[in-house]
Amino acid sequence: MTPAAAVDGDHRRAPAHATDAADALLAPVLTVGSGFRRWTVALAAVVAWAAFAYAWQLTQGLGATGLGRPVYWGLYITNFVFFIGVSHAGTLISAILRIVHAEWRRPITRMAEVITVLVLFFGVGNVLLDLGRPDRALNVLWHPHFASPLLWDISSISIYLTASSLYLYLPLIPDIALLRDRTTGWRHVLYRRLAIGWTGAPDQWRRLERAIGAMAIIVIPIAVSVHTVVSWVFAMTIQPMWHSTIFGPYFVVGAIFSGIAAIITAMVIVRKVYGLERYLQPIHFNNLGILLLVMTCLWFYFTFAEHLTTWYGQEPIELSVFMAKVSGRFAPFFWAMVAFCFVIPFAILANPRTRTIAGTFVASISVNIGMWLERFTIVVPSLSNPRAPIHTFVYVPSWVEWSLMAGCFAAFALLYMGFTKLFPIIAIWELDSAADAAPEPAHPPAPPFGPGAGGAFPHGRLAREER
Amino acid sequence: MPRWGLVIDLDRCTGCQACVVACKHENNVPLSTPAAAAAGRLMTWIQLVSVEGPARGRPGAMPLMCQQCDRPPCVDVCPTGATYLNPEGIVGQIYARCIGCRYCTNACPYAVKVFNWSTPAWPESMVPMANPDVSLRPKGIVEKCTFCHHRLIAARERARAAGRELADGDYVPACAQTCPADAMVFGDLDDPHSEAAALARSPRAFRWMEELGTRPKVIYLREGE
Numbered sequence: 001m002t003p004a005a006a007v008d009g010d011h012r013r014a015p016a017h018a019t020d021a022a023d024a025l026l027a028p029v030l031t032v033g034s035g036f037r038r039w040t041v042a043l044a045a046v047v048a049w050a051a052f053a054y055a056w057q058l059t060q061g062l063g064a065t066g067l068g069r070p071v072y073w074g075l076y077i078t079n080f081v082f083f084i085g086v087s088h089a090g091t092l093i094s095a096i097l098r099i100v101h102a103e104w105r106r107p108i109t110r111m112a113e114v115i116t117v118l119v120l121f122f123g124v125g126n127v128l129l130d131l132g133r134p135d136r137a138l139n140v141l142w143h144p145h146f147a148s149p150l151l152w153d154i155s156s157i158s159i160y161l162t163a164s165s166l167y168l169y170l171p172l173i174p175d176i177a178l179l180r181d182r183t184t185g186w187r188h189v190l191y192r193r194l195a196i197g198w199t200g201a202p203d204q205w206r207r208l209e210r211a212i213g214a215m216a217i218i219v220i221p222i223a224v225s226v227h228t229v230v231s232w233v234f235a236m237t238i239q240p241m242w243h244s245t246i247f248g249p250y251f252v253v254g255a256i257f258s259g260i261a262a263i264i265t266a267m268v269i270v271r272k273v274y275g276l277e278r279y280l281q282p283i284h285f286n287n288l289g290i291l292l293l294v295m296t297c298l299w300f301y302f303t304f305a306e307h308l309t310t311w312y313g314q315e316p317i318e319l320s321v322f323m324a325k326v327s328g329r330f331a332p333f334f335w336a337m338v339a340f341c342f343v344i345p346f347a348i349l350a351n352p353r354t355r356t357i358a359g360t361f362v363a364s365i366s367v368n369i370g371m372w373l374e375r376f377t378i379v380v381p382s383l384s385n386p387r388a389p390i391h392t393f394v395y396v397p398s399w400v401e402w403s404l405m406a407g408c409f410a411a412f413a414l415l416y417m418g419f420t421k422l423f424p425i426i427a428i429w430e431l432d433s434a435a436d437a438a439p440e441p442a443h444p445p446a447p448p449f450g451p452g453a454g455g456a457f458p459h460g461r462l463a464r465e466e467r
Numbered sequence: 468m469p470r471w472g473l474v475i476d477l478d479r480c481t482g483c484q485a486c487v488v489a490c491k492h493e494n495n496v497p498l499s500t501p502a503a504a505a506a507g508r509l510m511t512w513i514q515l516v517s518v519e520g521p522a523r524g525r526p527g528a529m530p531l532m533c534q535q536c537d538r539p540p541c542v543d544v545c546p547t548g549a550t551y552l553n554p555e556g557i558v559g560q561i562y563a564r565c566i567g568c569r570y571c572t573n574a575c576p577y578a579v580k581v582f583n584w585s586t587p588a589w590p591e592s593m594v595p596m597a598n599p600d601v602s603l604r605p606k607g608i609v610e611k612c613t614f615c616h617h618r619l620i621a622a623r624e625r626a627r628a629a630g631r632e633l634a635d636g637d638y639v640p641a642c643a644q645t646c647p648a649d650a651m652v653f654g655d656l657d658d659p660h661s662e663a664a665a666l667a668r669s670p671r672a673f674r675w676m677e678e679l680g681t682r683p684k685v686i687y688l689r690e691g692e
Binding site: 060073131133140142143144145148150233239383386387388389391392395 | 567
């Protein structure tokens with residue numbers, strides 16, 4: 001049962017503070033400022049340029065990239081793995097926090113879930129960008145060959161996209177109804193359709209909370225499967241430093257790691273842009289910072305284990321890839337990855353004094369860069385050092401590849417901004433129910449061994465400070 | 468049903484590359500420039516690679532083409548079944564189905580599958596010389612040595628017309644036919660009386676990277692001392 005399910009529906013009817021909160025959170029949805037317009041134009045220009053680059057690639061073939069034999073995969077596949085990794089931000093983290101009743105999750109879950117759903121499109125999109133014949137992409141459905149890990153990917157990612165969209169949509173319904181009652185015109189029509197007759201009746205609440213609770217559990221194994229299967233695309237081959245049994249968990253850890261970093265990055269930006277300082281407080285950044293610290297250590301452990309086994313074995317084929325990474329052509333990327341994924345975030349996050357909003361922001365940007373480099377140093381060095389003694393070359397991504405990468409990030413930002421103009425980026429009703437569920441200020445915080453104790457954070461603290 | 472295989476005697480191979488030229492002409496493989504080859508865009512179904520180590524007595528060139536594995540890693544990973552193992556043991560590529568994801572090229576430990584980075588083009592004088600039996604491949608798909616599959620189809624038709632089973636000696640690929648040093652012997656590995664099968668049993672015989680379990684049907688004969 002979710003914590004909100006314990007709350008009597010009557011409490012929710014019309015608490016005075018709820019309307020204030022709703023007004024504050026709905027204002028940015030319904031108004032568009034000049035800053036928003038400027039950013040939209042700038043990002044749209046980047047997307048338009050990327051569209052031109054893609055048209056160029058379609059006419060020229062993949063010769064427009066810097067790829068060749070044997071480096072058949074490059075930036076696009078790196079981005080595919082990176083984006084799918086970031087997609088673990090939302091759903092998985094919000095689901096876990098929901099299940100363990102971490103009350104502080106309330107203002108951040110939606111922000112995270114939106115990242116998941118949007119970024120999945122760019123993960124899949126990068127595979128399509130990478131296809132020599134995108135017009136034949138549907139052949140994977142007309143002639144599926146299920147022995148191929150790519151088919152596992154397609155199955156897993158489409159299930160994940162469905163589940164995480166549902167998991168984003170369900171908690172949106174009460175807020176959509178709120179918007180429906182406050183808007184006119186096309187917005188009203190849109191919200192009326194999407195609210196599917198939500199009136200806030202007690203049995204509706206009961207069903208909704210049951211559905212959210214079920215989805216929170218269902219999405220976890222699906223999310224784990226997604227990044228496991230992405231890693232198996234590499235690990236199922238017999239190529240050096242791809243053919244590794246720990247790739248599944250290694251990629252899942254990396255995914256959650258980059259996912260948390262993506263949430264923190266988004267939170268800092270949204271907080272600043274929409275003035276949500278009341279809702280996104282240092283405690284959120286501190287708690288997520290601790291989670292990120294844990295993942296930093298886990299990431300280091302996996303990376304160390306993976307590379308030590310390879311080096312200790314001294315198997316020549318594996319070693320040629322290993323040496324290319326630690327001291328050869330890819331050393332700058334490899335050591336930058338270690339710095340960005342471990343040294344910098346660990347130094348910042350291990351110290352409570354630097355685990356501030358600014359500190360976690362710097363750490364999360366560092367992790368984002370580092371995890372992208374990690375994906376790159378997994379994909380390219382193995383391909384650049386093949387078993388067969390054929391001619392190899394130095395892969396340098398072309399302007400087309402860089403443009404499409406920029407276009408993906410710009411389009412993601414654009415869609416995220418668009419979402420904030422259609423729906424509240426903080427779940428209004430979840431804050432309300434937290435306020436209702438909150439103990440009186442005089443009461444002690446959550447019991448030390450209770451389910452809410454995970455965050456060591458008193459229930460409803462936010463709501464109290466709000467009043 | 469024959470199980471086609473190719474034995475390459477490295478003791479006889481002179482490294483003249485006649486097989487490379489023959490293959491290009493036979494299979495309509497586009498020409499490349501040194502610059503394209505340096506950028507990893509070499510189009511070739513067979514090439515000479517330099518191999519050192521225990522596989523050979525001394526460093527030297529070795530003709531490398533699709534090893535026609537009995538357990539091909541490329542076939543496992545293809546998401547559409549565009550690359551497949553046919554009953555006669557030849558790893559085929561369905562050009563019309565390939566989506567160009569290049570998973571097979573990355574899974575192949577021999578790196579012998581090539582991708583059409585752009586629309587193939589030939590000097591104008593060569594265009595009329597294209598082999599009408601072999602389809603031209605569009606940009607964006609993967610191709611590789613097929614053991615001259617079109618010759619197999621013709622041989623199968625001839626056998627059927629003559630009312631007999633296809634057998635060893637009914638066809639040879641262009642590389643084996645061309646080799647001036649007779650270093651390449653093509654035939655049915657399952658036929659104990661075929662020359663290819665006899666050579667494959669030679670103590671000099673090895674399959675490249677056989678430790679990977681790919682079970683290639685291209686068999687090399689080590690150089691003598």
